[in-house]
Amino acid sequence: MPNHPQPLRSDYKYLQPITTRWHDNDLYGHVNNVTYYSYFDSAVNTYLIEQGGLDIHDGNVVGFVVSSACDYFASIAFPDRIEIGLRVGKLGNSSVQYELAVFKDGVEEACAAGRFVHVFVDRASNRPVSIPEPLRSALARLQA
Structure with a gap:
């Protein structure tokens, strides 16, 4: 088990809905660990585009991921809403360090917590x- 505390939904100012997909599940019947990073990337970039005006196609500035990690507390599987x-x-x-967590719909405790x-x-x-x-400015609004 991870050494990091299990985050709570109330610890976060921004929540991005994600729909799990059939192909997210692996042979063990749950979402594969690498897919969590895709969820994190989608949530961050949605926020940066919608709230910070990031132009991913033609902007002069882009963000490169240089470090990432994730701790897992409970599994999720298709068709979970998260x-x-x-x-x-x-x-x-x-640079900016994001702290992220995966929550099942209606559950206060995180299933996973990551950072990049x-x-x-x-x-x-x-x-x-x-x-x-x-x-x-958009990132400052999310400071813990």
Whole structure:
């Protein structure tokens, strides 16, 4: 079992609904561990696009994942309805550490808790840049 405490739904300011899919399940009958990272990425990018104005197609700045981890407390499986809790643990000049959790619909305790770090870079040079103000403001609203 993980050494990290099991987060609660109330610990998160933003919740992104996710629909599990049939092919998310593995041979053991539950969502495969690598799929959780896809859920995390979808929740973060939805927030960045909708709340921070991130232009994933033509913007000058993009976020690269440089670190990630996940702890698992209980399994989920298709057709579970889930929500991904999102908060910001650390907001730096060019990087942000997200803290995420997976919640089954109507359950207060997380099934999994993860974290990953984005470094924002110039699309053309792949060099770190300061987080643009609209993104920074959106991320600041989620600081734990």
